[in-house]
Amino acid sequence: MNLSNLSVGLSTYLLVGAMLFSIGLYGVFAKRNIIAILMSIELMLNAVNINFVAFNRFVWNQKSGTNYILTGHVAALFVIVVAAAEVAVGLALVITIYRNRQSTNVDEFNWLKW
Amino acid sequence: MVDFNIATVLTPEIAMAALALILLAIGLLIPPGARKGMMPLTAFSLLGVLGYTLFDFFHGTKALFLDGLYLHDQFAVYFKVLFLAAALLVVLSSGGYVQKLAEHRGEFYSLIMTATLGMMIMAGAGELITMYIGLELMTISFYILVAYLSDDARSSEAGIKYLVLGATSSAILLYGISLVYGLTGSTQYTEIASGLGANLSPASFLATVFLLAGLGFKISLVPFHLWAPDIYEGAPTPVTAFLAIASKAAAFAVLIRVYLLMMNSQAFSGTGQTLLVVLAALTMILGNLIAIPQTNIKRLLAYSSIAQAGYLMVGIIAESVAGVKGVLFYAMIYVFANMGAFAVATHVSEKQGSDQIKDFAGLARRSPLAAVVMTASLLSLAGIPPLAGFVGKFYLFSAVMDSGYTAIAYIGFVMSMVSVYYYLSVVKVMFLGEGEGLPDIPVHGAVKFTMVFTMLITLAIGIYPTPLAQMAAAAAQSLIK
C-alpha cells in the first residue's frame, strides 16, 4: 500500500489556515466580549502563520548553497512577535475602557458615531 | 548599484529609534516639573533629523541594500521628509495640549517618534514583511496614542475600535502577503512583479484584493473608511492630526510602490484601474457628501481627509510619472493645509473644551489669526487658488486626464467645489457669529509659529510651486525607471 496517499499535503495546511482565518473572522463579527474578539484576531494571525510556513515548506523550499531559504518561517516569527505586541496593547486598552465604561461589551462602545 | 555605507543611509531611522528611547527614558527619569522641556527637546531633535533628511534628499545616493530588503531612493526620502515635517508640526502644535496630561508626557513624544519611525520604514521597505513591520510599528504606536486620554471614555473607545479594526485589517493584509509569497516565493516587490507576470489565478486576485483592502484601510479608501471618523473624533486632536496626515501618507507610499511595481501587470490593469476609478470616485463623493452635515470639527476634517484620499488615489490611477508626482506634491501640501486646520482645532478645543463647530463662533474676532489660518487651510483643502491645494489638484487631475480618464476629473472637481460648501459653513461660523460672551483666544509660542508657518507655506507653494514640484518630480523619477 502506498503511504504517500496518507501524506498530509499543502492543500491540507492551506485549508486549515483558511478555516482558522474564517473562524477568527467570525469571532470578530459575532463575539460580544472584547477579549474574545482579541482572541479571534489571534486566530486570524495564526492562520497566516500556518500559510507562511506551509508555503515555505511545500512550495519554496529551495536552497542557496548549503542553507535553505526560510523567508516564510521568518515571516511567521515576525508575525508572532507583532501579534504578541498587539495583544499586549489590546489588553491594556481593554482595561482602560473597562475602567471608563464598566463593560467589555463592544455593542456598548458606540458613543462615537455619525 | 553604487556602493554606500548603511550607517549614512539609515541615519534618520537609527536616529529616530534612539530618540524614541531617549525620550522615553527622560520622560521617566526627570521630575514632572521639568517635563515642560520635553516638547522643545523633541522638536529640536526632530528638526535636526529633518534637516539631515532634506540634505539626504538632495545629495543622497540611490541605494538598494540588504538584498533588496530596504530601498533608499529619493521617493523614500521624500516621504521621510514629509513624515518628519508632519511629526515636527504635530509636536509643535501639541505643546499646550499635552501640558494638560499630567503624566506620561514623555511617552507621548516617544510614541510619536516610534510611529514616525514606522512610517519611515514603510516608505523605505523594498519588501512586504519589512513593510508590514513598519506598518505595525506605526499602527501599534497609534493604538496607544489614540487611547492616550486614559480617563476619557471616548478616547479609549476610539482606541479599542482602532485596535480591533486595525488588527483585523492587518490580518487580512497579512493573509494576502502570505498568498503572494505562496504564489511567487518571494516578498520583494521586484521579484513578485516578475513572479506574478501575466498569469492570473483566483489566488492572485485574492492576494491583490487583500493587499488592497489592508492598505485601503490605512488610507481610509471607501468602503474601508468606516473606522476613520470615529477614531479621529475620539483621539486626542494632535494624534488625530498625525493620524490623518502621516499614517495616510505612509500607506500611500506603500500603495504606490506595491501598485506600480507589483500589481501593475498588463492583464491585471484593465479591471484593476476601473476598480480603482470606481473606488476613488466613491471615496471623493461619500467623503465630501457626509462631511456636509457634520457638527464636530474633527469629524468634519475626518470626512474631508477621506475625500482627500480619493483625490490622491486619482494620481495613482494615472499610472504615470506625472501621476506619482501629483500624489507626492499633493501629499506634501496636504500636510501643511491639514496641520494648519488641526493646529487651530487643537488650540480652540483646548481653550474651549469642545470640538463643536458652533464653538468657533466669532473666532474672527476672538482670535483673528486662528480664523485666518483655519480659512486658508480649509480653502487649500478645497483647492481654491492661490492656495497650494489648487496646484496640487491641478497636477493630479491633469495627470489622470492625460492618461485618458476624464470622468474622474469631472467628479473630482465638482466634488471639491461641493466641499467648498461645508468648508465655507465653518468659515461662516467663524466670521459671521459674533460669539458674544465667548472669551478671546490668545495664540502665541509654538502654536502661533505652527499656524503662521503652515499658512505661509500653503500660500507660498500655491503662488510659486516650482521648488516643491521639482522635488516631487525628482522623487517620482527615482521611483519609476
Place this chain on the structure above:
Amino acid sequence: MISSALPTTNSLLLPFILLAPLVAMLMIIFLPKDESKTIKIVAAIGTLISLVLSLYAFFAYDRVLGGMQFTLTIPWIPDLGVNLAFGVDGISLPMLLLTNIIGFSSIYASWNMEKRVKEFFALLLILITGVMGTFIARDLFIFFLFYEIVVIPIYIMVIIWGSTKRVSKEYAGMKLTIYLLIGSAFLLVGMIALYLAAAKNGQPTFMFDQLAQRQDLYSPAFQKVAFGLMLFGFGSLISMFPFHSWSPDGYAGAPTAVSMIHAGVLKKIGGYGLIRLGIFVLPLGARYWAPIIAFLAICNVLYAAFIALAQKDLKYVVGYSSVSHMGYVLIALAALNPTAMTGAIAMMFAHGVMSALIFSMIGFIYEKTHTRNIPDLGGLAHQMPRLAIGLMLAGMASLGLPSTINFISEFTIFMGTIHVYPVLAMLGIFGIIFTAVYILRMIANVLFGPRRPEWDHLVDIRGPELVPLVICVFVIFITGIFPNILLGMINSGVYSSGLAKVLETVSQVKMGGLF
C-alpha cells in the same frame, strides 16, 4: 508677442497697477482696528494709484502698433509651462480701466461703512486686485488663478455686510459662491483638456496666444466639447439664461461695493473669457455653439426684462436688468464678427460703469432710508436732488439713451448682429422698449411724485459720497459723446490682436429671411 524677459519700466507698469491695492491691503491689515478714517483713506489712495496708472496705460497704449503692450513675461511653473505673463491689448485695456474706475468709486460708495471697517476694506482690495489680475493676465493659468481668488472674499463680504431681503444673505452668498465654483469646475476640466491637447507634441503652454496658434491640434469634436465646458463656466459667470438665477439674489444680498464690482466687472470676466479663450482658441467650437448662445442671449434679454417689470425691490430690478443687458453681450459674441465683438466689449464697459453708478445710488438710498422697496419710496427728488440726478442719469444710460456710451455699444452690437441673426436681433432690439418701461417706472416711483414727509430728515449725498456719481457720469458721457476714445481702442484691439482674423475664418455672414 512675448516681450524680452528683462523688465523695462513699461513692462513693470502692470505689476505696479496690480500691486498698489495689494500694498494698501497689507497696510490696512497692520493698521489698528479703530483707525477707520485712515483705513478708508489708505484704501482710496491705493485704488487711486492704480486708477491713475491704468489711465496712463490707456492713453499711452499705441493703437497703431496694437497687440499686447506693457508686456512682462516670467517663467513661473516651468514643468507646467505656466508663465507669469502680463500684458494688455485693446480688448483687455478697457476692462482694466473699468475695473479701476469701479474699484475706486466702490471705495467711496462704502465710505460710510462703520462695521468691521478693517476687514471690509482689506477684502474689498483683494477683490479689486483679483479682478484686475484676470484682465491683465496673458496666461490661462494665471487668469484662472486670479478669477478664483475673488470668489471667497465675495462670500465673506456678503455674509458679514450683506442684507437679507427676499432671501437670507447667507443663502445668497452661498448660492453665488457655489454656483460660480461649480461652473468653474467644468471650466477647469475644459482648461486642462485644452492644455493637454495643446501640449501633445511637447512644449506645454498656457499662454493665450500660443494656445491660439496651435489650432491644428484641436479636432472639431474636441473644440465642441471644450467650448461647451467653457460656455458653461463663463456663461454662468455672465449669468446666461438659464444659469442666471444667482445674480439677482446675489446682488440683492451683497453690500453696495460688492454689487458694484460684481455687476460691474466680475460678470464681465465671463464675456472676456469667452472672447479670449473661447473664440480666440476654439473658433470652431464657438461657431458650433453660436446659434445656441444667440438664442439663450435673447432669452436673457426679454425674459429678464419682463421679470424686472414685476420687481418691487430696487436691487432686484437692477439685478434682472443686468441679466437682461448681458444678453446683448452674449448675442454679440455669438454673431462672431468684428463689429459685434467691438460692440460686446464696449457694452461690457458701458454696462459696467452704468451698473456701478446705479448700484452706488441705490446703496445710498438704502443707507439713508433703510428700505429698497419701491412702494415705500417716492418723491426722493425733493430731499435728495443730487442723488436723484445720479439715479436718473444711470437709468437713462441703462435704457440706452443716445450720448451715453451704452447707446453706442448697443447700436454697434445691433449693427454687427442684425445681418447674422436678423430675427433674434430684432427681438433683442424689441427689448429696449421693456427696458425703458421698467427703468422709467423705477425712476418715476422712486424719485418723483408728491413730497413724503417721512423722508424730510434725509440729507442729500455730499462730499466723498459724490465721487462715484461724478466719476461714473463723467465716464458715461465723455465716452458717449466721443466714442472713438473707447471704441477706437477696442477696435484696434479686435483687429491687432488677430481676433478679426480668427473671426474671418469662422465668419458665418448669412442674410436672414428678410434679405
Place this chain on the structure above:
Amino acid sequence: MFKEMHDLFRWAWLIPALPFLSFLLIAFVTKRSKGLSSTVSILAILASLGLAIAIAIGIIQSGAEIVEHAAIVNVNWLNIGGLKIDFGTVVDPLSGMMLFVVSLVASMVQIYSLGYMHGDKGWSRYYCYQSLFAASMLGMVLATNLLQLFIFWELVGLCSYLLIGFWYFKVSAREAAKKAFMTTRVGDFGLLLGMLFLYTKFGTLDFATLAAILNTNIQNVAVIGTASYVTVMAFLVFMGPVGKSGQFPLHVWLPDAMEGPTPVSALIHAATMVVAGVYLVARMYFLFVHASPSALQFVADIGAFTAIFAASIAIAQDDIKRILAYSTLSQLGYMMFALGVGSYSGSMFHLMTHAFFKALMFLGAGSVIHALHEKQNIWDMGGLWKKMPITGWTFFIGVMAISGVPPFAGFFSKDEILATALQNGHPVVYAVGLFTAFLTAFYMSRLFFVAFCGPEKPENHPHESPWSMTIPLIILAFFSVVGGWAALPDHNFAFFLHYLPLGQEYEREAINWGLAGISVIAGLLGIGLAYIIYLKKAIAAESIVARFPRVYKVLQNKYYVDEFYLWIINNIMGGVAKVLYWFDIYVIDGIINGIAFITRGSAKTLRRTSTGQLQTYAMVFFFAVVIIFMVFAFGEGQLTSLNPLATLGGVK
C-alpha cells in the same frame, strides 16, 4: 458770392452749440442765481436766432445753387470696423427754414417764460432744460446722417420727458412724462431697425450719400429684387415719426403732455419737437419715393386718418390746452398726408405756418390760464377779449390762421396741400382734408367764442399779462399773418425749398384760386356754425349732445384708446411678467435649490452608515473585500468593457 455764403454756412454748428453752452453754464455754474440763468439762456438762443436768420438770408441769396449741392460739413465721429459715422452740419433750404422756425419760437417761448414761470422754484432747472432742448432740436435739424439725427431725436425726447415732468411732484405730470417717453420709444424701435437695415444694405447713413445711391442705381436695386426691401425700410423708418409726431396709433402721449408748463407745450408739443417726425420724413423723402407706392400711400392714409380722428376728438373737449393739443395732432396729420400725397413743399410750408400760429395760440392760452389762475376749462371763461385785448386779438389771428382764412398764413399752406392732394389723384384724402379743415375751423372758433366772447364770469378777475408775455404774442401774431405770403405770387415758398426727387426741373405753378375758394368756404362754414351754436345760441349745443349721446361720450373719451393701452400694459405685460417671475423663482431656482436639497438630504442619510458599531464596520470591511474579489474574479471581461465609461466626456 456763393463762396462766402458757404463760409458762413460752415459756422452753422454754432447754432446748436450756443444753447448747449448755456445749458452747461446753467447746470454747473449759474444754477444758484435765477436771473443769471435765464439771461444766459435767452442770450444764447437769441444769438442762435440771429445766426439762423443770417443763414436763411444766405440761402435765399444763393438760390438754386444751394439746392443743387447743399453746404455739408462733416467730421468723423465713430470709426470702427464695419461702422463709420460722421457728425456734421447740412445747410440747405429745408434745414434753413427749420433753423429759423425753431430758434424763433424757442426764443419767443423763453422770453415768454420770464413772465409765465415767474416765481417758480425750478426756474434755473427750467431754463437749463430749455437750453438743452434748443440745442438738441437745432442739432437735429442740422444732422447730416440718420444716426446723428437719431441721437438728437432721442435727446429732444429726453427734454420733452424732463419738461413734461417739470412739476415732478404732480403725479399726473410724472405719469404723463413716463407715457410720452415710452410711447415714442415704441416708434424709435422701428426707426432704429430701419437705420440698421439701411446701414447693412447701403453701408452708410449719410442722407446725401443714401439719396445719391438710391437715385443713381434705383434700377439695379429693383433688379436684384430689393425694392420690397426698400419699402420695408421705409415703413420701419416711418414708425419713428408716427411716435414722435403723434400719428395714430401712437398719438396718446401728446394730449397728456399738456401736463407740462404751457410755454413748454407751445414750444415742444406744438411748434418744434412734434414736427421732428415730419421733418425726418421730409429728409428721408427719397427713400419713400423709391419705395413702392404703397409706402407713400400708407403715410398719406395714416396722416389723413390722424387729422380727422384728432379733429373729431377736439370738438368734444373742454380743456383749452387739450383742444389745442388735439388740433396739433390733426395739423400734424395734415403735414403727414401732405408728404404722403407728394406735396413736399406744402408740408414744409404748413409746418412753418403751423409753428407760428399754434405756438401763438398756446402762448395765448397760457396767458389766459395765467390770468385765471390755472383755470383751463373753457366753460369757466368768457368775455376775456375786453379784459385782455392783446391776448384776445392775437388769439383771434391765430384762429383765423388755422381756419385757413385769407390772408392769414394757414390759408396758403393748407390750400397748397389740398390742391396737390387733388392734383396727384388722392380724392379721398382731399375730401378728408377738406372736412378736417371744416372741423378745425369749427372747434377753434368754438374755443374762441366760448372763451373770449360772450358774457364775463363774475368770479374771474382777469388782467392783461406782463409785457414779457405779450411781446412774444405780438411777434408770433405778426408771423402768423405774413408767414403765408411767402407763397405769393405763385408758390414762392415751394420754389424757396424746391425738391428734385428724380432730377426733373421744378416748374412754378400758379395758385389754383378755385380750389382755394372751396377750402376757404369750408373754413368759413365751420366758423359760422360755431358762431350760430355758441354765440347766437340759435342751436343749443346741449340738444345736439342729447341727439347723439353715445357719439359724444365716445368723442369725449378719445375713442377709449388710452384705456385700451392701459389694459394691455397692466394685464398682458404685467401678467406675463408675473408668470415669468413665478417661473424664475419656483422652476429655475427651484431646480437649483432642489439639487442642493437632494445633496444635503442624501448626505444626511449616508451619514447614518457609520453606526458606531465596530463589528458592523468589520463586517462591511470584509464583505466589501468579498464583493471586490467577486468583481475581480468573475467580472474581468465586463469590467474592462466598462472601462470606456471611465473616459466618458470624450475629451480624450
